[in-house]
Amino acid sequence: MADNHDESRERDDHSGVETTGHEWDGIKELDNPLPRWWLWILYASVVWAVVYMVFMPAIPGLPGLGDHTRGITDNSERRNVAEAVAELEASRAGYFEQLQQAGSIDAIESDPDLLGFAMAAGRSAFGDNCATCHGAGAQGFVGYPNLNDDVWLWGGTFEDIQHTLRVGIRSEHRDTRYSQMPAFGRDELLSREEINQVTDYVLTLSGREPETLASAEAGAEIFVNQCSACHMEDGTGDRFQGAPNLTDADWLYGGERAQIINTIWRGPYGVMPSWEGRLDDQTITALAAYVYFLGGGESDAFIEAAQLNQD
The missing domain is CATH 1.10.760.10 (Cytochrome c-like domain)
Structure with missing residues (x-):
């Protein structure tokens, strides 16, 4: 049998296999053939790709063929999904x-x-x-x-x-529900001391301790003059205006003293979109x-x- 090895190429001393000539950090690459099983898988994959390309949509954007090739089956997952959704809606x-x-x-x-x-x-x-x-x-x-x-x-x-x-x-719907709490601090409607006082009074409405009773008493008068029109004099709120009940333990923007002060200071208000027209x-x-x-x-x-x- 003829020896097809190239005698000019270096052989690995340990395995006797020719090297490719590539070397990294003293490690030489051997010129071993690919495993047979790996080659058969490669050949099968190529055949499968060709068959798939013939039967199914596979090649995008070829000139004159529209957005993609349709394949013999003319399958469309987008159409399949639309049909499935239509069937679901009908059911x-x-x-x-x-x-x-x-x-x-x-x-x-x-x-x-x-x-x-x-x-x-x-x-x-x-x-x-x-x-x-x-x-x-x-x-x-x-x-x-x-x-x-x-x-x-x-x-x-x-x-x-x-x-x-x-x-x-507070959406763009013409009949949207709308409420607005003034920014008592940012717009200088109340001083810092007055905001602290009304905060102490609000804390007492839900059974919590103020910093001082004197501060809460002063805050009570401020509350009546500035807040009761929406929150009512007893602090129970008014749903027609979207004004929350201040006598419970639920706080949309946080119930800690610092959070209540911040709420009074900046007058936050949230926005919920109108779903009419977006949802049936x-x-x-x-x-x-x-x-x-x-x-x-x-x-x-x-x-x-x-x-x-x-x-």
Whole structure:
């Protein structure tokens, strides 16, 4: 048998294999042939690529062929997804129609199948549109309301939540809900001392200790003159204006003394987009139901009882 080795090339002393002439840090590269199994996999991959290119969309942007080659099967994943979405919407259309016809949260709750659908559809819509601000679990953050409790700035009935979703808060919707707390410090409506005093009084409204009783007493008069028009004289707030209740332990912008001072100083207010036009009516209904049941939303009977207690 003829020896095909090139005698001019260096051989490795240990293995007897010719080297390629490449050397790195004293390590010489051997001129070994590729493993057979690796070559067969390579050849099979090339054949598979050619077959795939013939049958499936594969080559982008060739002149005269549009945006890509179509292949014999003319398969389109974009079309497949659109068809799948259309099928899903068709399968859900009946439930969405029932949801719209239900008209009330009691009717939705009385139908287990409809309730399950509303919660599933609402959870999906919440994750896509609301979780960025309110959190994946709707727990909220500083400046973003917690939707798991029963504290509502603009009312917690099913209808109230639907309306808030439709028009938003301080959004561009013509019927948006709007409230504005003055920046008492930034706009020099109150001095630093007066802000400290009214902060001490606000702390007492929720049963907490002020820095001094004298400061809280002075803050009480400031509160009546500057804050009671929105928060009411007893600090229970006014939902018609979106003014929060200051007598509970829930604080949208933080309940520490420094946070309350900062809130009074700069008068923050959040913005919630209007979802009317972005989401269809059926999705808004499902989303309202989901949010309602997250926090045990308020019934009309609860609202009537609360109003009687106020009277």
